[in-house]
Structures are given as structure tokens and as C-alpha cells.
Ligand code: PEP
């Protein structure tokens with residue numbers, strides 16, 4: 001084949017490409033028109049029977065050289081693209097996305113804000129064990145000027161024989177201590193059934209890692225007027241995490257705080273692997289504040305401080321860590337909770353790294 005013949009064939013291909021392009025766009029405009037008509041008459045946009053008829057018609061006329069399956073695949077993609085064109089814009093952009101809302105969401109917890117550019121701390125015991133235990137932590141937090149106290153009343157434990165938490169009694173202790181010391185309460189709720197009851201006690205509902213894809217729980221907390229702290233699932237991708245938050249916001253509750261708490265990897269040196277880059281990704285992709293839980297991500301007391309420094313440096317809106325007056329006797333996560341002098345040291349060491357002015 002001469003150079004000229006090749007050039008001629010290539011020019012033909014280019015012309016055909018442009019023809020296909022213009023036909024595709026013409027087709028898209030007609031599909032949009034159909035979409036509008038369907039919307040007016042309240043008809044569902046996706047019509048599998050109609051799609052089947054179109055596909056059959058195409059296949060009746062198809063005579064190669066492409067395989068039938070190839071042609072079907074190409075047309076299926078065209079159908080899909082047209083359907084997407086007909087969908088409302090809000091369905092394409094998730095409600096939690098920056099595309100949907102460019103301003104940062106600021107979650108107000110009794111006047112303390114998460115996501116306003118000031119980096120905050122959420123501290124407290126792993127599990128509520130007694131009034132005295134919670135009170136000791138609350139007083140230490142108060143001395144440090146902190147107000148957001150966490151503590152588990154319902155504990156999702158790996159073994160059914162481990163301490164499961166004090167339940168409602170634990171919530172009551174948290175509320176009483178919080179009222180006496182000026183704290184706010186952040187506590188995990190495990191089932192949709194307990195959400196209503198929790199509203200009387202907590203200021204923020206925590207959805208734990210093991211429940212990140214408990215869709216009924218997500219929908220239930222989406223229907224209430226309480227901030228939700230949503231933890232990343234043990235093996236959840238960022239996309240799955242974002243979609244879990246979307247479940248909540250799509251029910252009407254936009255007061256959502258995302259919490260990176262480490263993910264499961266092959267690495268055994270830490271309890272989980274802290275996915276620190278998830279913080280800027282989540283902040284870029286969504287408008288929600290992002291917290292880093294240094295306790296459950298590292299599972300190691302000696303890593304709490306460096307992990308917290310990294311989290312502050314990378315732009316986390318808050319740090320979460322566990323504090324217990326006597327970790328050696330704690331009923332859960334005994335090895336990784338700080339005692340009160342360690343907590344004070346942790347706070348002192350972090351103070352130069354903490355941003356207290358808007359970081360935008
Ligand atoms: C917790 O924060 O108490 C907890 C159980 O953590 P996670 O759900 O991240 O494992």
C-alpha cells in the first residue's frame with residue numbers, strides 16, 4: 001500500500017469518526033427531549049423493554065465484521081450514556097461532595113465547632129465503666145480546656161464474651177458527668193432501635209467502623225437532628241466511606257463528621273494502618289469535617305503523638321484519642337489508652353502544632 005493510499009484511508013476514518021460524533025450528539029439531544037417528556041408525564045426514565053427492542057433491531061441488521069457481543073457492548077454504553085444525560089444533576093453529584101457544596105460544613109456541638117479551621121480534640125475512655133472513671137477523665141479534659149468527650153456505652157466487641165458496655169446506664173453516666181463539667185457527649189449507637197433513646201443523652205451519635213455499611217442505621221441517624229460521627233469501615237474504600245455518609249445526608253441530616261480510624265492491611269506492626277492521605281482526599285472530595293482517631297488506627301501508645309502530629313499537619317479538623325484514669329484495669333482497649341498524666345503530656349506536646357485559626 002502506498003503512503004498516499006494509507007493517508008486516504010486514515011482520512012476516511014477521521015471523517016467517519018466525525019460523522020459518528022455528530023450522530024451521537026444528535027441522538028443525545030433526542031434522548032434529552034424524550035427525558036423531558038417522560039419527566040412531564042412522570043414516567044420512569046429507564047425502560048428495559050424499550051432498550052431490548054432497540055437492541056434487537058440493531059442486532060437484526062448486524063452482519064459483521066464485529067462480533068455480535070461487541071456491537072451489543074458498544075450500544076449498551078451509548079444507551080447508558082444517554083440515560084445519565086437524562087438524570088438530574090443532583091443525582092450525579094453526591095450531596096456530600098464539594099461539587100454539590102463548595103463551602104466547608106461546620107458542625108456545631110454546643111457552641112464548639114468542628115470544621116471551622118480550629119483543630120479540636122475529642123477525648124475520653126474507650127468504654128464507660130463507672131461514674132468515677134468518666135468524671136476523672138472529664139475533669140482532666142476540662143483542665144485542658146477541652147469539651148468534646150467520647151465514651152462507649154454500647155461496645156461492638158469482637159467476642160460476644162467480652163464486656164459489651166453498660167448500655168443506657170452508660171449513656172446516663174456520660175450525660176450526668178457532661179452536665180456537671182460542661183462537656184458534650186459523643187457515643188456510639190449500634191442499632192437503629194437505640195437511636196431515639198440516645199437522643200436524650202448524647203450530643204453526637206457515633207456510627208462505628210463495624211457499622212459503616214449498616215444501611216438501616218445510617219438511614220435512621222440521617223433522619224434525626226443530631227450530628228453524626230461516622231467512622232470508616234475496617235476495610236472500606238474511600239468511595240464506600242463517602243457513600244455511607246451519602247446515606248445519612250440523603251435522609252436530611254447534613255451534620256456529619258467523617259473519622260479516619262485506620263484500615264485493615266497486611267501490616268501487623270500497628271492495630272490498623274492509618275490512611276493519613278485519606279484526610280486531604282476526603283476534604284477535597286467532600287465538604288465534611290474529618291477527624292483522625294489515633295487510638296484505634298495505631299493501637300499503640302508510643303505512636304499516638306507522632307500520628308496526631310501527622311494528622312494535624314495534614315489538615316485534620318480534630319484528633320480523637322482514648323484516655324482512661326487507670327488503663328491497666330480498663331475493660332476494653334487496655335493497652336492503648338493514655339492515663340491522665342500521659343494525656344496531659346500529649347496535649348502539651350501537641351499545642352505548638354495545633355492550628356487555632358482558620359486554615360480554609
Ligand atoms: C470506638 O471508637 O469506640 C470504636 C469502637 O472504634 P471503631 O469503631 O473505629 O473500631
Ligand code: MN
Nearest residue numbers: 126322332333
Ligand atoms: Mn476503644
